[in-house]
Amino acid sequence: xxxxxxxxxxxxxxxxxxxxxxxxxxxxxxxxxxxxxxxxxxxxxxxxxxxxxxxxxxxxxxxxxxxxxxxxxxxxxxxxxxxxxxxxxxxxxxxxxxxxxxxxxxxxxxxxxxxxxxxxxxxxxxxxxxxxxxxxxxxxxxxxxxxxxxxxxxxxxxxxxxxxxxxxxxxxxxxxxxxxxxxxxxxxxxxxxxxxxxxxxxxxxxxxxxxxxxxxxxxxxxxxxxxxxxxxxxxxxxxxxxxxxxxxxxxxxxxxxxxxxxxxxxxxxxxxxxxxxxxxxxxxxxxxxxxxxxxxxxxxxxxxxxxxxxxxxxxxxxxxxxxxxxxxxxxxxxxxxxxxxxxxxxxxxxxxxxxxxxxxxxxxxxxxxxxxx
Amino acid sequence: xxxxxxxxxxxxxxxxxxxxxxxxxxxxxxxxxxxxxxxxxxxxxxxxxxxxxxxxxxxxxxxxxxxxxxxxxxxxxxxxxxxxxxxxxxxxxxxxxxxxxxxxxxxxxxxxxxxxxxxxxxxxxxxxxxxxxxxxxxxxxxxxxxxxxxxxxxxxxxxxxxxxxxxxxxxxxxxxxxxxxxxxxxxxxxxxxxxxxxxxxxxxxxxxxxxxxxxxxxxxxxxxxxxxxxxxxxxxxxxxxxxxxxxxxxxxxxxxxxxxxxxxxxxxxxxxxxxxxxxxxxxxxxxxxxxxxxxxxxxxxxxxxxxxxxxxxxxxxxxxxxxxxxxxxxxxxxxxxxxxxxxxxxxxxxxxxxxxxxxxxxxxxxxxxxxxx
DNA sequence: GTGAAAGCGCTAACAG
DNA sequence: CTGTTAGCGCTTTCAC
Numbered sequence: 001x002x003x004x005x006x007x008x009x010x011x012x013x014x015x016x017x018x019x020x021x022x023x024x025x026x027x028x029x030x031x032x033x034x035x036x037x038x039x040x041x042x043x044x045x046x047x048x049x050x051x052x053x054x055x056x057x058x059x060x061x062x063x064x065x066x067x068x069x070x071x072x073x074x075x076x077x078x079x080x081x082x083x084x085x086x087x088x089x090x091x092x093x094x095x096x097x098x099x100x101x102x103x104x105x106x107x108x109x110x111x112x113x114x115x116x117x118x119x120x121x122x123x124x125x126x127x128x129x130x131x132x133x134x135x136x137x138x139x140x141x142x143x144x145x146x147x148x149x150x151x152x153x154x155x156x157x158x159x160x161x162x163x164x165x166x167x168x169x170x171x172x173x174x175x176x177x178x179x180x181x182x183x184x185x186x187x188x189x190x191x192x193x194x195x196x197x198x199x200x201x202x203x204x205x206x207x208x209x210x211x212x213x214x215x216x217x218x219x220x221x222x223x224x225x226x227x228x229x230x231x232x233x234x235x236x237x238x239x240x241x242x243x244x245x246x247x248x249x250x251x252x253x254x255x256x257x258x259x260x261x262x263x264x265x266x267x268x269x270x271x272x273x274x275x276x277x278x279x280x281x282x283x284x285x286x287x288x289x290x291x292x293x294x295x296x297x298x299x300x301x302x303x304x305x306x307x308x309x310x311x312x313x314x315x316x317x318x319x320x321x322x323x324x325x326x327x328x329x330x331x332x333x334x335x336x337x338x339x340x341x342x343x344x345x346x347x348x349x350x351x352x353x354x355x356x357x358x359x360x361x362x363x364x365x366x367x368x369x370x371x372x373x
Numbered sequence: 374x375x376x377x378x379x380x381x382x383x384x385x386x387x388x389x390x391x392x393x394x395x396x397x398x399x400x401x402x403x404x405x406x407x408x409x410x411x412x413x414x415x416x417x418x419x420x421x422x423x424x425x426x427x428x429x430x431x432x433x434x435x436x437x438x439x440x441x442x443x444x445x446x447x448x449x450x451x452x453x454x455x456x457x458x459x460x461x462x463x464x465x466x467x468x469x470x471x472x473x474x475x476x477x478x479x480x481x482x483x484x485x486x487x488x489x490x491x492x493x494x495x496x497x498x499x500x501x502x503x504x505x506x507x508x509x510x511x512x513x514x515x516x517x518x519x520x521x522x523x524x525x526x527x528x529x530x531x532x533x534x535x536x537x538x539x540x541x542x543x544x545x546x547x548x549x550x551x552x553x554x555x556x557x558x559x560x561x562x563x564x565x566x567x568x569x570x571x572x573x574x575x576x577x578x579x580x581x582x583x584x585x586x587x588x589x590x591x592x593x594x595x596x597x598x599x600x601x602x603x604x605x606x607x608x609x610x611x612x613x614x615x616x617x618x619x620x621x622x623x624x625x626x627x628x629x630x631x632x633x634x635x636x637x638x639x640x641x642x643x644x645x646x647x648x649x650x651x652x653x654x655x656x657x658x659x660x661x662x663x664x665x666x667x668x669x670x671x672x673x674x675x676x677x678x679x680x681x682x683x684x685x686x687x688x689x690x691x692x693x694x695x696x697x698x699x700x701x702x703x704x705x706x707x708x709x710x711x712x713x714x715x716x717x718x719x720x721x722x723x724x725x726x727x728x729x730x731x732x733x734x735x736x737x738x739x740x741x742x743x744x745x746x
Numbered sequence: 747g748t749g750a751a752a753g754c755g756c757t758a759a760c761a762g
Numbered sequence: 763c764t765g766t767t768a769g770c771g772c773t774t775t776c777a778c
Contacts, residue, residue: 026755037765042757054763071547073522077450077459078755081770086450088501095488098479098702104481107488108470111480113469114487118504123512126520127504128461131491139496147499149446151771174444293690319668329471399771410749427747433764451771454754524755749778754771761766 011277025070033066034059041067043076044106045250049155076126080151083344088128090147090155091117092164095131109328113158113181114333121341136362141167153177154339157334159184172349177342179335186227194335197354198228202235204357205278205306205324208370212304214276220265220284232280232308248272252284258289266291266370279307289318289364291367305364308331320362326355382643398443406439407432414440418447418509430695449499453524458716461501463520463528464490465537482701484533486554487550489705494715501525505534514540526550527712529705537572545722550715552708557624559600563725567708569699570727571601575608577730578651578697580745581738585615585677587649593638593657597626605653621645624659632663639664652680661684662691662737699728 023029028154031041036059042253043051052060059195066072080086093114095137097107130144141163148155148167160168172178172192180193209217211330217240221229233249240247251270252261265287279285285307292299299305299319309325361367388708396402401533404414409432416424417436425433439445453459466487492502503517514536521528523727527550533541545565545676553566562568573610582590590613604620613620623641638660652658658680662672672692682698703739713722734740 012621024755027757028755038756038763039758039766043764050776061718069521071543073519075454075455076520076523079757080394080450080526081448081755081772083756083770091502095484095491096699098485098488105478107484108477108480111468111486112471113470113505114502115480115506118468118502124519126501126503126516129464129487129491130499133488140620143499146446146497147446147449150449151451161430170444192763240501249749267767290690311752317663323723327471350696364543400773401771406763411772412749412751412774413747416748416772419773429747432747448771451754452773454756455773456754747778748773750776752773752775754773755766759766760766762764 009352024075025072025073027074028070030063030164033070034063034086036063045072052251056065064213069244078320080204085153086151088125088126088152089121089339090130090144090152091146092130092148092155092157092160094133094158098134100182110158112328113332116327116329117156117336119231119329120333120336126336127156132157132164134161135275136163137159138163148178155179156181156335157180162321175348177339177348179338179342181331181335184226186352191349194331194338195352195354196331198231199238200233200324200354201308201324202232202237203239204233204235204359206236206239206243206307206373208306208322208324208359208367209276209304210239210245211368211372212276212365213244214274216274217245217247217276217278218268218274219247219249219270220252220277220279220281220288221249222281222284223253225280226317229280230277236278238371245276248274252281257283258287262294263286264288267311269295269297275303277303277305279305279310281308282310284323285323291322293318299364300366303364307364319364322362322365322367323360324357325360326357331355375736377448396657397448398445400445400447403436403440403443403445404639406443409436415703418445446657453562459524460497461499461525462494462712463503463517463525464500465503465505465528465530465533466523467506467519469506483531485701486705487617489700490529490709491705492702493706493709500529505530505537507533507534508646509536511536520551525743526716528552529554529708529712532572535553547639548721550712550721552705552711552715554708557599559725564722567711568725569601569731571604572608572611573727574697574699575605575610575744576612576652577608577732578605578681579609579612580615581679581695581697581732581740582649582651582677583612584741584745585738587647587677589642589645589647590618590620590651591645591647592620592622593625593650593652593654593661594622595654595657598653602653602719604650609651612699614659618649622648625654625660627700631660634660635663635667639667642660642668642670648676649723650676652683653676654681655683658694662694666691672737673739675680676737680737692737693738695738697730698733699730 027038027041031038041063044055044060045067076087080088093110094198098104128147130147133134143165144164148171156179158181160180178192180189183189183193184194186195219233219236221233237247269291277288279288288305297303306366307321307323310321310323334353342348359367374505389733398560400411400414404411407499417433449460453461466483471477472502492713502521503520516536518540518627521544529552531554533553551560553567556562556566566579567649592606592609594606642664652661661678665672672678680694683694683696707726715721732740
């Protein structure tokens with residue numbers, strides 16, 4: 001008494017013997033209703049003028065009418081299967097910033113990156129998104145690997161987690177177009193990466209201070225600093241030397257926060273009396289603002305301050321901070337452009353791109369009328 | 374002298390006469406190298422124990438070995454095509470917050486939503502993401518429509534743009550599982566939407582003030598207020614009345630910003646001398662903080678303030694603001710759960726869900742030890 | 747234990 | 763001008 005799920009009294013087309021798929025609106029269905037073949041329907045609905053040219057207006061109208069009535073849309077997966085390159089690429093970004101209340105704003109950067117990517121994606125190209133995070137699970141890694149190799153035409157990854165890095169490199173080696181945005185260790189990515197030009201960041205900050213005529217510079221960096229901060233520092237010192245300005249560094253101990261940090265900065269400022277400061281991190285800039293408040297220093301006139309990635313950090317009555325940073329929107333755009341270029345050329349590598357920094361003017365260090373340099 | 378792109382001296386399998394697809398690593402290839410049929414390879418690589426049981430260990434090892442060596446991953450699009458429900462769903466979020474510097478932080482919310490969605494997605498299920506925005510183009514709308522109906526098993530949309538709304542409703546009518554998160558006009562979405570319970574937001578804020586023993590309440594809302602703010606207001610008044618507290622409203626004119634806004638609030642505070650305030654928007658809360666600074670009022674002791682969605686807005690030396698809001702991560706999770714439930718049950722509608730608000734404690738209004746209620 | 751073959755929805759080459 | 767058909771990569775019956 002086997003039934004096999006076959007629908008009784010139902011015109012069974014073909015010999016398929018499993019439960020009928022939810023009656024999807026397929027091209028075949030549109031063609032059937034319009035009394036044309038699938039080819040005709042396909043060609044007409046493709047919309048290309050050279051295709052439309054060969055059909056009678058009447059046929060065109062009929063097919064379009066039925067397609068609209070049925071709410072037909074081409075199945076992108078079926079199309080992707082056939083196409084030389086699918087309509088999908090993988091995008092791996094970071095999630096979970098909210099758990100740490102201090103880091104919540106980074107979520108905004110991820111959004112910006114995503115938006116930059118989607119805005120620069122070719123028409124009818126879509127990102128399949130996966131989120132990676134600090135405590136990424138094995139299963140998640142597997143899932144990301146699946147999508148990276150599961151038919152997409154390329155992958156954009158923001159700061160790959162160590163667990164992911166291995167398979168990422170394997171993908172590249174196998175010739176899959178891949179772009180890494182803001183890798184943690186830029187030195188490990190001489191190819192296929194996009195990052196800020198940190199040396200230029202330091203230079204631009206320096207030029208801003210130079211333009212204000214600053215002569216006693218103080219730079220704030222983390223005690224444990226990575227390649228990025230070292231480059232910023234070198235770029236900055238480079239300008240200071242050419243400017244004939246004194247240049248000194250204050251290292252901020254890791255883990256130290258407001259108000260100890262503020263006091264530490266204030267103490268140093270009282271000693272050195274700098275007229276120009278470059279804060280390489282958000283907490284450094286915040287501590288400087290707090291120190292100035294304490295010391296009664298008016299930022300922008302007594303002291304020029306340039307920060308990094310702190311443009312948004314403004315709240316009355318504190319002054320807005322002049323910031324040198326990179327647009328994540330642009331970074332996303334650049335990543336997308338590179339990905340497209342690779343798929344078009346068939347290459348799977350490109351020399352790592354360093355994006356020029358941008359200045360977001362704040363009150364702590366006005367930009368000279370003509371800009372810098 | 375036609376060549377037709379046929380590769381000379383190359384074993385042409387089948388009669389296909391177009392340029393050979395980039396040699397992908399397909400199941401067939403793995404099968405060939407392993408000297409088994411595609412069926413065998415498929416079953417073995419599916420990993421299901423009941424399938425593996427019927428093969429010799431030797432065969433299994435061989436197939437696995439070659440799959441690994443070739444870097445084989447199943448093409449998810451091909452799988453999706455065959456499956457009852459595809460592995461993909463559409464997720465439409467908002468982008469372009471950065472253009473307006475004041476609104477940049479909203480990008481963080483979008484991220485949180487995305488993360489909530491992906492974290493609650495079933496294994497091996499991926500979002501195909503599209504970004505919509507304020508000045509969305511025709512082409513973009515079309516693109517989003519394509520993906521919404523192009524084979525995904527459902528769609529999650531955050532605050533659909535008017536241009537999108539029509540096709541969204543059509544999708545729902547046609548039975549495609551769809552979830553709207555935070556619609557602008559909740560009244561228009563008695564079904565298929567997820568939003569905060571704004572009445573509860575007002576109530577919770579009220580209970581916090583009540584717990585502090587406040588007797589003279591002042592509520593700040595926008596002059597042009599929408600359904601959400603009205604509900605917050607009603608929920609709040611409800612508690613005030615039961616508490617026997619006086620309850621009054623100050624309407625903030627649209628477009629007015631700091632410092633005029635601050636002054637307006639300060640003036641009213643000087644007149645009314647409220648001991649409890651409920652600021653329904655970010656700018657209202659910010660203006661209150663500024664007013665207190667001006668008036669020398671110590672928040673948290675002289676005055677209790679509860680805001681909405683302002684938990685993150687903290688910068689020394691201002692006090693952190695106690696905030697009643699909703700977790701966008703949770704909202705994303707709930708949306709995903711609903712979507713999955715709909716696809717499983719075959720339904721395409723559900724009664725709109727109102728999420729309970731959460732409290733993020735700040736210094737402006739401590740939460741009583743046992744919580745509220 | 748293993749393989750052949752159908753078919754998911756679509757496109758494009760080719761034939762009429 | 764329009765239809766037939768092969769095949770994209772995969773899963774799933776069913777037969778040997």
